[in-house]
Amino acid sequence: MRMTFRWYGEGNDSVSLEQIKQIPGVEGLVWALHHRAAGEVWTEEEVMDVKKQADAHGFHLDVVESINVHEDIKLGLPSRDAYIENYKTSLRNVAKVGAKVVCFNFMPVFDWTRTDLFKEMEDGSTALFYEKAKVDQMNPYDLIEQTTTSGFTMPGWEPERLKTIEQSFDAYKQVDEEALWENLGYFLAEVLPVAEEEGIKMAIHPDDPPWSVFNLPRIITGEKAIERYLSISDSPAHCLTLCSGSLGANPENDVPTMIRRFHDRIAFAHIRNVRIYENGDFIETSHRSKDGSVPIDDVVKAYHENGFTGYARPDHGRHLWNEQCRPGYGLYDRALGIMHLWGLWDAYELVKRKEEANAHVAHS
Ligand code: DNO
Numbered sequence: 191m192r193m194t195f196r197w198y199g200e201g202n203d204s205v206s207l208e209q210i211k212q213i214p215g216v217e218g219l220v221w222a223l224h225h226r227a228a229g230e231v232w233t234e235e236e237v238m239d240v241k242k243q244a245d246a247h248g249f250h251l252d253v254v255e256s257i258n259v260h261e262d263i264k265l266g267l268p269s270r271d272a273y274i275e276n277y278k279t280s281l282r283n284v285a286k287v288g289a290k291v292v293c294f295n296f297m298p299v300f301d302w303t304r305t306d307l308f309k310e311m312e313d314g315s316t317a318l319f320y321e322k323a324k325v326d327q328m329n330p331y332d333l334i335e336q337t338t339t340s341g342f343t344m345p346g347w348e349p350e351r352l353k354t355i356e357q358s359f360d361a362y363k364q365v366d367e368e369a370l371w372e373n374l375g376y377f378l379a380e381v382l383p384v385a386e387e388e389g390i391k392m393a394i395h396p397d398d399p400p401w402s403v404f405n406l407p408r409i410i411t412g413e414k415a416i417e418r419y420l421s422i423s424d425s426p427a428h429c430l431t432l433c434s435g436s437l438g439a440n441p442e443n444d445v446p447t448m449i450r451r452f453h454d455r456i457a458f459a460h461i462r463n464v465r466i467y468e469n470g471d472f473i474e475t476s477h478r479s480k481d482g483s484v485p486i487d488d489v490v491k492a493y494h495e496n497g498f499t500g501y502a503r504p505d506h507g508r509h510l511w512n513e514q515c516r517p518g519y520g521l522y523d524r525a526l527g528i529m530h531l532w533g534l535w536d537a538y539e540l541v542k543r544k545e546e547a548n549a550h551v552a553h554s
Pocket of ligand 1: 255256293294302395506518
């Protein structure tokens, strides 16, 4: 397991590279050109600039999250070909700074969706919260308003995208789940050969939450969907970002089982916990299994027993000790999360070493 930390870039993140450097075992930055709208080319000059900053602190840039997919590609519009060409150029350019994994998602219009970015918990910390009934009844424009007034732009919710949201809603009336699968297949057939050539793994992120919101189609939602996704291509570039928190928001998703089944196609592990309530609401908790509904101990065990050598990050955290930060992306709880993940990993490692030593003694 190779630990990474998401960083939004100089002037765009409350967490500094000096701080990240002090979290044990973090070797790379999960990065993106957040000022680039979906569909635009990421230039060589811009990515080189990120590399200079990473190099100055000894971090690699192996993992990109995300190069966002333009809405016209998801909608299957004739204009998609030009955007796909841009995507290929971006892939070639990020490869120049060593990118090995590119995370992306195929969620229509919205990326991750929450109703409260700073929901107060029993202990006084705040966390990302999803109130199901609210989303079921909500006008999505209210959610946009809330996002843009929080002071930070969430990934996938860039102002450029929000402007065109109304048109997108209309356009999706013609695109059902099957059509979305078809458009995803078209995109992959184009980009996978380039990714393969560049030594990049395209790692799709599951839908968050893993069900339809605002009547828009969503397709990467659980084990069956992932099975279908993986059957699209045998290319070594065709991989997954396995997000325990996104998939784990649906109690029917057994995350450790999915890891055991798909581990050799998981290029990037997002590890975090959520507590699910009976009415379908969920809140993002600490990483500990006992604090939420996802057995994070078994999630890490599933990676460990399969000798996982891919990249991992703690994904989101709560906001602790009055930290002012991007929703879900503070320093403290993500750093605690990393130490929890290492603690589990190292304990499983120790057990394995002892078992091997015992087996050796038994044989001699
Ligand atoms: C939320 C993230 C998502 C994720 C994208 C991947 O914090 O997990 O925004 O980066 O959906 O494309």
